[in-house]
Amino acid sequence: MEDRRIAIPVSFTGSGKDYFGIWIVNLLLTIVTFGIYSAWAKVRRMHFFYRHTSLAGAGFDYHGEPFSILKGRTIAFLLLMVYQFSGGISPMLGVVSLLLLMAIFPWLMHRSLRFRLHNSSHRGLRFAFRGSLGEAYVVFLALPLAAAVSLGLLFPLWMRQFKVYQYGGSAFGRSDFECDAPVGAFYRIYLGAALALVAMLLVGGLLLGQEALNGISLQSRVSREAMAGAGLLLLFGFLVALLGVGPFVAAHVQNVVWNDLRLGPHRFECRVSGRRPAFIAITNLVGVIFTLGLYRPFAEVRLMKYRLACISMIPAGDLDSFLADSGGDLSAVGEESAEMFDFDIGL
Amino acid sequence: MSEILREVPAAYYDGSSSRCRAVRLSAAAGRFRVHGEGVEREGALETLRVSERLGSAPRVITFADGAHCEVSDLAGLGLLLEASGHGESCVVRWQFSMQAILLSLLALVLLILAGHEWLVPWMARQAAEQTPRALVERLSNDTLKAFDEAVLKPSRLPAPRQEALARRFSALQSPDARPVAIRLEFRSAGALGANAFALPSGIILVTDELIALAGDEEEILGVLAHEFGHLQAKHGLRLMMEGSIVGLVTAWYVGDVSTVLAGLPAALSRARYSRAFEREADDFAARMLRVNGISPARLADILERMEAGRERKAPDDGASESSPMDYFSSHPLSVERIQRLRGG
Known part of the structure; x- marks a missing residue:
């Protein structure tokens, strides 16, 4: 074989039309069963997205069991209830339950990552997550606190450690993923985003100031309405900024992480553009609003299609030689009950 | 009606390596057969698990030992499943029936109101x-x-x-x-x-x-x-x-x-x-x-x-x-x- 370094794109063939039926039946049954069906709904949704995704002719599959998901959701629901109501009973109790929640959050995230990856497969081999629990406490407790204390200066570092933990801790069969994305790249992304946000807020603030001055100079009664209008404008601007900047950041982070990811000798490539995800996010939102939510399944499929189409694998040699992990990890699948947070690993 | 042997092409994975083998899957008289590229196995149809219909996605047939087949010939597999008396859950039928989808939509609107x-x-x-x-x-x-x-x-x-x-x-x-x-x-x-x-x-x-x-x-x-x-x-x-x-x-x-x-x-x-x-x-x-x-x-x-x-x-x-x-x-x-x- 001469040219072995050809990028193989990930492809997604799901259609919004097919997903619509699954989505609406899921929604109806979830409501009718007071949320209990949501676990089965999730499995059907995951099957739809996983099995429509393929790499080099082989599909992906999801093996999560509805009962495990239901258990996880029940625990999450109870935790949230405890947190909600303890604050109402006494502020002290609220603080205690918040601290407790913070203390178990990393453990939950660790379990959630393990659950998701152990239940994903490709070519008959399971993925796995081998990141340690100790590191989970660094990534989901220590670093967020450090980022807050440093007034956001450490935020990009936190995001970088989080992604490296998530991706670098993953494995496919016996082969481990490696990820060592450079810290500098994360700082560049978030600095760019912060500058863009500040610029947008400055322009918005100037417009707002002008509007307010106009209002005051006319009449005091009018000024209140002008202020309300300007406030609404600012809120709308903020929303657009978030919608634009959020996908921009996500796109660049996805690029940095995937372009640095290795699986044994194989590499990956990700080419998400900065503008396209923002365009998709905004048009999706408009579509969802104008169809009173009915566009939602189409929006999901559209975004997934784009995100997956940007990723390709650059294999070194054939893909037939991965081996299954012989360890007892797979038997532990049943106990992975804590998939609390819908968490996108971007595969 | 004579016993017709229906066959569909499939990609076979044994569950212990990522190797893909091109095989043909057939079923007759309550038994299945998989053969091709060094694979030769047969058994009772009841031991197979067939994944639900999902639009254009390949369907997955899982064997009792964890090996599986991916079948992209959906029409061929549909005939094969029909001939072998494979039933489908009503939820799956609803998901792909225009009437059921419209009824669900109506029910949803009424429920929300x-x-x-x-x-x-x-x-x-x-x-x-x-x-x-x-x-x-x-x-x-x-x-x-x-x-x-x-x-x-x-x-x-x-x-x-x-x-x-x-x-x-x-x-x-x-x-x-x-x-x-x-x-x-x-x-x-x-x-x-x-x-x-x-x-x-x-x-x-x-x-x-x-x-x-x-x-x-x-x-x-x-x-x-x-x-x-x-x-x-x-x-x-x-x-x-x-x-x-x-x-x-x-x-x-x-x-x-x-x-x-x-x-x-x-x-x-x-x-x-x-x-x-x-x-x-x-x-x-x-x-x-x-x-x-x-x-x-x-x-x-x-x-x-x-x-x-x-x-x-x-x-x-x-x-x-x-x-x-x-x-x-x-x-x-x-x-x-x-x-x-x-x-x-």
Whole structure:
């Protein structure tokens, strides 16, 4: 074989039309069963997205069991209830339950990552997550606190450690993923985003100031309405900024992480553009609003299609030689009950 | 019918390596057979697990030992499954039937409307009953503080007059025979004008402008009785809970797009519900006034004057009627309410 370094794109063939039926039946049954069906709904949704995704002719599959998901959701629901109501009973109790929640959050995230990856497969081999629990406490407790204390200066570092933990801790069969994305790249992304946000807020603030001055100079009664209008404008601007900047950041982070990811000798490539995800996010939102939510399944499929189409694998040699992990990890699948947070690993 | 051997091409993975083998899968007389590229296995059809139909995705057939086949020839597999008597769950049939999808859509719309009409108010009522006293106090005090900072100024009404009014109202009999335990607060409201608000913890806020507008004390008592009606039925809390429930559901649904938008439906539903609450409070006030020998028409009189004052302030501009503060007052003064009080 001469040219072995050809990028193989990930492809997604799901259609919004097919997903619509699954989505609406899921929604109806979830409501009718007071949320209990949501676990089965999730499995059907995951099957739809996983099995429509393929790499080099082989599909992906999801093996999560509805009962495990239901258990996880029940625990999450109870935790949230405890947190909600303890604050109402006494502020002290609220603080205690918040601290407790913070203390178990990393453990939950660790379990959630393990659950998701152990239940994903490709070519008959399971993925796995081998990141340690100790590191989970660094990534989901220590670093967020450090980022807050440093007034956001450490935020990009936190995001970088989080992604490296998530991706670098993953494995496919016996082969481990490696990820060592450079810290500098994360700082560049978030600095760019912060500058863009500040610029947008400055322009918005100037417009707002002008509007307010106009209002005051006319009449005091009018000024209140002008202020309300300007406030609404600012809120709308903020929303657009978030919608634009959020996908921009996500796109660049996805690029940095995937372009640095290795699986044994194989590499990956990700080419998400900065503008396209923002365009998709905004048009999706408009579509969802104008169809009173009915566009939602189409929006999901559209975004997934784009995100997956940007990723390709650059294999070194054939893909037939991965081996299954012989360890007892797979038997532990049943106990992975804590998939609390819908968490996108971007595969 | 003769035993036809149907075959479909498939990709076979043994579950212990990532190697893909091109095989052919066939079934006949309750047994399956897989052969090709060094694979040769057969067994009972019952030992296979066939994945559900999912649009254009390949279907996965899993063997008892964890090996699996991916079949992309969906039509061929469909025939094979049909011939071997493979049944499909009704949920899957619904997902791909146009009729079932349309029916689901209809059912969903009806459920959402019914939920908004009955379930949300019921849940809000339960939640309002369960809300801890301390939380209600805090909420009310915070609201009062916010009002004071934003628009209200200290009252210019002499203290003896304030006390006399409070005494007179507490001395009234409540139609449900419960004690009239409220705290009156007086404020000068400036541009806000003649108005009264009930805060859930049992505070009724009255503006100096309302006192000035009232022809006599009975009219003021009428307004207080109306606000007291809101308090007795916990309207404020229920409204807040309804808003929270609608907001929560919308946030859950819109979720990944934006939680900011979640506030909009909540605000809309507040405006809609408040009309029913106003009527309920009017009815309560009418009963209370009658119990104490005052004509409910006295409340109608002052409502009419408040309405007239509002129209004078905004003679032509219909839009200014919905100034930001009206959102809080939620007193849609209407001819209908006044007539109802006079007629009843």
